Amino acid sequence: MTISLSPGIARRNTLESVTNTYATQGSVYIPAVHCINQTLKSCNVGLSSRSLASITDNIKNVYKGNRTEAAASLRECAAFTRDTFDALAVGHFVDALASASGVIMNGVGSTLYFANYDRERLSPHAKALYDMMHP
Template identity: 40%
Template sequence: MFKVKQNHTFQNPMRQQIDQTTQGKQSDYAHAVGGVNQILDRHDIGISSRSQASVIDNVKKVETGERSEVNAHQREALNFGRDAFESAKKGNYKQAGVEAFGSTVNGLASLFKSIYTETPSEKQGIPPH
């Protein structure tokens, strides 16, 4: 989908690990993660270890077909929502705002993907009944 800057040097090691996981992946999900991850690193926005692990797991499983992009976005909506709540409790409102926004965007992406992604039958030319 997009890379903001091809030669970006990651400042946050956790975001660099996410970037390394997206390298060479073909899914729309991995491409979106790669671009958003770079934007967030450029603006010094952190990520919790739980969400980092979840994003990496999602990228890998979406790529192999083990998880749908819809489900990956649903998982991220939940994880980023949890992170927003935890950050707000600690008084880190900037981080909480970014995480809440990420939760919302992933929820919307899940909805969009569920509406516009063909089912396996549709991909074979079999229309829905």
């Protein structure tokens, strides 16, 4: 007997593969995505194709050093905001609640946690310049 996964859970499995493939030494963003993805998957909360594409792009760019962890998390706020409104528009209130939670977690994480984490990873010269511009 073959068990068919919902498309949203199948996308969570895809995201799990992405987080495993692009695991980055010293990153907190990619392991955080992995942990949250596993938790939501175990609660049977799916993932939209738009959010999968956005998160995958963020992970790859963080991995390559082309995007800060704060910027990646902030971009997820935008994707989850769109998911929230889309879910509300069709009356999927549980999905809207899950997406809205993602907006809050990424909004707080990007501004309070990841921004400081990114600052700590700057070179001494870049950190001094950053600190001069942000007294």
